[in-house]
Amino acid sequence: xxxxxxxxxxxxxxxxxxxxxxxxxxxxxxxxxxxxxxxxxxxxxxxxxxxxxxxxxxxxxxxxxxxxxxxxxxxxxxxxxxxxxxxxxxxxxxxxxxxxxxxxxxxxxxxxxxxxxxxxxxxxxxxxxxxxxxxxxxxxxxxxxxxxxxxxxxxxxxxxxxxxxxxxxxxxxxxxxxxxxxxxxxxxxxxxxxxxxxxxxxxxxxxxxxxxxxxxxxxxxxxxxxxxxxxxxxxxxxxxxxxxxxxxxxxxxxxxxxxxxxxxxxxxxxxxxxxxxxxxxxxxxxxxxxxxxxxxxxxxxxxxxxxxxxxxxxxxxxxxxxxxxxxxxxxxxxxxxxxxxxxxxxxxxxxxxxxxxxxxxxxxxxxxxxxxxxxxxxxxxxxxxxxxxxxxxxxxxxxxxxxxxxxxxxxxxxxxxxxxxxxxxxxxxxxxxxxxxxxxxxxxxxxxxxxxxxxxxxxxxxxxxxxxxxxxxxx
Amino acid sequence: xxxxxxxxxxxxxxxxxxxxxxxxxxxxxxxxxxxxxxxxxxxxxxxxxxxxxxxxxxxxxxxxxxxxxxxxxxxxxxxxxxxxxxxxxxxxxxxxxxxxxxxx
Numbered sequence: 001x002x003x004x005x006x007x008x009x010x011x012x013x014x015x016x017x018x019x020x021x022x023x024x025x026x027x028x029x030x031x032x033x034x035x036x037x038x039x040x041x042x043x044x045x046x047x048x049x050x051x052x053x054x055x056x057x058x059x060x061x062x063x064x065x066x067x068x069x070x071x072x073x074x075x076x077x078x079x080x081x082x083x084x085x086x087x088x089x090x091x092x093x094x095x096x097x098x099x100x101x102x103x104x105x106x107x108x109x110x111x112x113x114x115x116x117x118x119x120x121x122x123x124x125x126x127x128x129x130x131x132x133x134x135x136x137x138x139x140x141x142x143x144x145x146x147x148x149x150x151x152x153x154x155x156x157x158x159x160x161x162x163x164x165x166x167x168x169x170x171x172x173x174x175x176x177x178x179x180x181x182x183x184x185x186x187x188x189x190x191x192x193x194x195x196x197x198x199x200x201x202x203x204x205x206x207x208x209x210x211x212x213x214x215x216x217x218x219x220x221x222x223x224x225x226x227x228x229x230x231x232x233x234x235x236x237x238x239x240x241x242x243x244x245x246x247x248x249x250x251x252x253x254x255x256x257x258x259x260x261x262x263x264x265x266x267x268x269x270x271x272x273x274x275x276x277x278x279x280x281x282x283x284x285x286x287x288x289x290x291x292x293x294x295x296x297x298x299x300x301x302x303x304x305x306x307x308x309x310x311x312x313x314x315x316x317x318x319x320x321x322x323x324x325x326x327x328x329x330x331x332x333x334x335x336x337x338x339x340x341x342x343x344x345x346x347x348x349x350x351x352x353x354x355x356x357x358x359x360x361x362x363x364x365x366x367x368x369x370x371x372x373x374x375x376x377x378x379x380x381x382x383x384x385x386x387x388x389x390x391x392x393x394x395x396x397x398x399x400x401x402x403x404x405x406x407x408x409x410x411x412x413x414x415x416x417x418x419x420x421x422x423x424x425x426x427x428x429x430x431x432x433x434x435x436x437x438x439x440x441x442x443x444x445x446x447x448x449x450x451x452x453x454x455x456x457x458x459x460x461x462x463x464x465x466x467x468x469x470x471x472x473x474x475x
Numbered sequence: 476x477x478x479x480x481x482x483x484x485x486x487x488x489x490x491x492x493x494x495x496x497x498x499x500x501x502x503x504x505x506x507x508x509x510x511x512x513x514x515x516x517x518x519x520x521x522x523x524x525x526x527x528x529x530x531x532x533x534x535x536x537x538x539x540x541x542x543x544x545x546x547x548x549x550x551x552x553x554x555x556x557x558x559x560x561x562x563x564x565x566x567x568x569x570x571x572x573x574x575x576x577x578x579x
Contacts, residue, residue, distance in 0.1 A: 027564035067547030075555035097546035101522035220516040238489035239518035245493030246512040355505030362563035
């Protein structure tokens, strides 16, 4: 095949990928978009394999089969709540692929590489290795295998700077030396990059995880693009750059949703007191909180829901942890059957990665047309009879917009406090990730139902059921 | 020099086009989007395949196998998970048709 033909095919493959991404504008199109992108990559693999003479075909096929089979098994078994950890783990795998390809190219054809190729090779190696360790750490945090809170080491910034300088020095020395020097130097640089990714990710945690995972998405793409420059493959560069763009956008979206600067997130600069210091004299509301027993609150909650004409449900990650989304979905169904207007208000950072809450609700069969974004739904709280806050805390904390000098001040929230009544279904009264006590709990319009959300909502649902069980409701 | 310009332009154009396209994706679909682009980032598999176009020693073969396996894991796993997720999004009208997907 001549070069022109190859170029045309490459362009066609990129066009196919663009079509795939374009289809991601609607949920219905997204499925086809994913399959289209998969087809584009399959075509790219076939093109590369057919235009080059492969030696050691058996090694190649064996590796593809093993990697692919493990990928399928894991992907089929993973649950929707584990998605963020799984995506982070895959970013890590992508990082390994990028840094190994760069390593081989640098050591094997070092002398033939152009300066551009060489620089890209080093960047691919360092970014790939750092993406690997950062992603593995993120994945372990997201899977709760290690502590989720940020860890800040003494002189953390200084250590990062020293490490960066050392990596740069190693790469420069490797580039200048000949003979057997480079391999050893590159392996040391690789190890240092692994440490760099670890140091980088260790101080990001909790509610900042969506930012970290988006950022790692961007670096995985960037590492791929640099590998593409080394081997002069336009397809690799284009796909890698597209992924880098995607990760950058999602990182920016997440930072904006939390009113946090990217630098603050990366430096672990908290919003997150690990030991929560409550304000010395918390501002008390004008009306003291109505103290009710749980039974009284429950009776009141059931009455309010019976009488309500409109209901907004605010789900948080706590709902997913309690696996209450199925009960919540059933409750929303029942309320709609009773003729009430129901919608779900989704805060952009609800969940552990961008848009995670939407997937968790989709899994529970909630109609995606009921899922409303913050900007879209915020004007409607004031005219709403009842808001159900389920396993969410910071995203409905009025302190964010009413008080200055709290870690969440300035963060856009869902205006649940404006509704006529608020029912809070949370485990307990503890502050959310930010450590700021939720002043919504003190509002006279709020009824608190602390405990396991699945159980509490089940009880509310039972009181709304006309018959013992509805057709099609199964958990 | 022409190499530099060509490759930087490919990068810049792809980044720009990606940016324009992806900023139109609604937040509802951000998780499936990231999962899909995650799979696309495993395009490094092309580089891994090219490692097998030159005869080389056992050491390089093992490193090449590692690159291929991790890339294939990322690529296939990423698309399969994204497919599972995108199938979950439905409205009440079509949900009764696909209730077997529930609770996966």
